[in-house]
Amino acid sequence: MVPLVECCRPMSDSQHPTVTGFRFGATACGIKPDGQLDLGIILAEDAVSVAGLFTKNRVKAAPVVLSMQRVERGRAQAIVVNSGNANACTGAKGMEDAKVITSIVADELGVADDMVLMASTGVIGQPLPSERIEQALPGLISEARPDRIDDFARAIMTTDRWPKVSSIKFPIGFEKEVTVLGVAKGAGMIHPDLATTLAFVLTDAPMHSSFLQRALSTAVDRTFNRLTVDGCTSTNDTIIAMSSSAVDSEPLRGSDRDARRFIDALVDVLGELGKRIVQDGEGARHVIQLEVVGAPSEDAALKVAEQIGRSMLVKTAIWGRDPNWGRMMAAAGMAGVAFDPDKVEIKFGKVTVVRDGVAVGREAEDEARRVMAEPSYRVQIKLGPGKAKATYLFCDIGEEYLRINASYRS
C-alpha cells in the first residue's frame, strides 16, 4: 500500500545511493528551447536482466513500440531517454529516428542494436529533432557516471516542478545488501493503467528477467495503477526495470523471503515515486489519500475509488476546500458497484461528515474545512458492512492545470 503522504514537498533527492553496474548521463541537446537538460541515458556495464510495462493506449509512440519488442528478449544494456518531444504520431520517420538513435548508442557501446531501449516524453505529433540527439550521444555516454541519477531525473522532466528519485537498501541472502533505485517523471497525463509517463528502476539484486517482470507487474499494480492526476493515459507511458545482478547471491525466484522482500522494496520505491507524481500533478494544491472501506470486494472498492479520484466535480471541490461530500456520493454511485447509499460513512481526516448516508451537520463540515487546508490528507468512504478495501491517490485540479495545458505547446 502507498503510505500516507506527509507533506506536499518531496524529500531531498540528493542522498540517493549508486547501484553497482549502472551509470547515468544527462545533457542539453537542444530539444527544449531554453538549454535545459533534455537527453538522458542509463547504461549497464553488461547485458542485464530487463522487464517492462508499457502504455495500453492503442496509439503508441515509436520508442514504445521499439522498446516493447526489445524488452521481450529479457536482456538489455542501455536506455536512452529524451524529453521535450514524445516522438508519437510521427509515422515512419518516428520509428526510423528511434532505430537510428538506439543504433548509434549500440555502436558506441559495441553491442547489438536490440540491446538498447528508448523512451521519449513531451509534445505529440512533431518530428523528433533527431540530428541534435545523434550528435549529443557520444558525449552523453562518455560522461555517464554512477552518481548522476539526479541529472538524469532532471533530463526526463517535462512540466514536472521537481525531479523524482527514490531508493531503498535491504539485506538478502548471507549478509548481502542490495539496492533498488527508481526515477520517474510525471505531471499531467497521469492515470492508470500506467500512472506515469516514464519510470525506471535499477537494482543490483540477482535475478532472471522472468522474475523481474513478475515483480514489476505486481508492484505497479499496487502503486502506479492506483493513482490519478487527470484521468488521461499517454501514448508514451513506460516503466522499465533492470537488474545488474551484481550482488553475488542466489537469484531471486518464486516467493521465498528474499523474493518477497524485493517485491516489497519495489512497492516502496514505486509507491514513493507515485506519491511524488501526484504531489506534482499540474497545479495540484492537495494530495488526497482516498480509502474506500466496507466494500464487497477489493475490485469494487477500487472501482469506487477510481470514480471519485477521476471526478472533475470532486477535484474542483478539493481545490476550493469545500467538503462537498455529495459529489463523492454521486461519483461513487457511478462505479457500477452495489451499495446502500443510506449506509455510507465519509470522513475527512478524523472528522466524520456523513453517517448513515446523511450529513452529520454544519459543525462537522467546518472541522472538515480545517482538514482540507492541509496539503495532503486522508478521505475515508465506508460503503457498508463489507470487509474489502482499497487505497487510491489523487490530487485536485485548479487554475494552474488549465494554464499549463491550454498553453503547453505554445
Add this chain to the structure above:
Amino acid sequence: MVPLVECCRPMSDSQHPTVTGFRFGATACGIKPDGQLDLGIILAEDAVSVAGLFTKNRVKAAPVVLSMQRVERGRAQAIVVNSGNANACTGAKGMEDAKVITSIVADELGVADDMVLMASTGVIGQPLPSERIEQALPGLISEARPDRIDDFARAIMTTDRWPKVSSIKFPIGFEKEVTVLGVAKGAGMIHPDLATTLAFVLTDAPMHSSFLQRALSTAVDRTFNRLTVDGCTSTNDTIIAMSSSAVDSEPLRGSDRDARRFIDALVDVLGELGKRIVQDGEGARHVIQLEVVGAPSEDAALKVAEQIGRSMLVKTAIWGRDPNWGRMMAAAGMAGVAFDPDKVEIKFGKVTVVRDGVAVGREAEDEARRVMAEPSYRVQIKLGPGKAKATYLFCDIGEEYLRINASYRS
C-alpha cells in the same frame, strides 16, 4: 443527429407555443437566497400519458426514486420541480418531504397522490426547506398558465446562464397539427447516460404511455446520450415526457409515418435542448461537434468520440485554442477500439491537420487556430476505411468552470 451548432448564444426563448392541455407555474419560495424563481410546476388538465428516463447513478435523490415508481403506471397529472436543493443524500426525511409535497399538490388538484411526480436539482446533502415549498404550492398551482413555460424554465435553473426551451409543430393524421415543447436545465454534471439534470417534454399528440416511453428512449439515445460537459453524472438526472393526447387523431403507435415524425420531432427538440446545455457548460467558450467517421461500427465510433469529449487534456487545449491533435489521438487510443493510428485523418472545420497519422504541417495548424477562435466548430476524426460514424457534442473547460465548482456551495 444533432445539427451543427451555429453560434454560442441560444435563440430567443420568448416565441414558444402553448401545448393544449398543459399549464406551467413558477414562483420564488425562498430555497435560493436571493429571491430568484426556484419552484415550478407542470399541470395537465387530466391524467395523461407519461414516460420517464432517470439517472443510472446508484445514489438516487428521493424525488427520483418516487417519480421512477410513479411513472411506471404510465399516467400522471403534475410534475413539481424545485431548484436550489437536490434533495439527494437526505435519508428518510428526504423521501418524506417529497411525499408530503406531492401529496399537497394532489390534494389541491383532487387526484391520487401517485398522479404527481417530483424532480429536484441543486446542492446535494442538505435537507429540503420543505415548509417553504409547501406554503408556496397553492399559489403556484392557482397562478399556472399555458403560456408560462419561460418562467418555468427559469425556476428550474441552477448554475445555468440562460433558460432552455425548444419546440416544434408538425402535421399528423388528417390535417391535424401537433406540438412538442421541451424545457431543460443543464450546466455542470452533464454526461451520458442522461445528459442533463432535468428535462421535460410536453405534447398534445395522441398516444399511449408505452409508445411515449419507446419514443423518448429512442430520442434520448440519439441526443442527450451523445454529449458531455464534464463527464459527471448526477444523482438527480430526470427526463419526463407527458402527452395530453388533446389532438383528436389516431394514437401514434408502431413505426408508421406519424410515429416516425413524432420521434423525429422529439429528436429535434431534445437535440436543440442538448445543444444549449453544452453551450451553457459551466464556463464553456467553445462547443465542438465531434464527428468520428471511418469506424468499424457505430458503437466503436461513439466510444472514440466519448473518450475525446471527456479528455481533460483535449478540453483544455480547445479552451486554449491549440490544435493539439496529438491529445485527440491519445484519447482515441484509450477507447478500446481497434484502429490503425497511421491511417487517421483529423480536420478542424475544413482544415486537415493530420493525414495518415502525421501532421500536415505548421501552416495547417495556423489555419486550424483560426477555426478554433469560433464559438462553435466541427472536428472530424477519420479512423480508417470503416463505414460507421457517430456525432458527439462537447465543450471546453476553462477557469470559470473551476471558479463555479470550487465555490458553488459557499
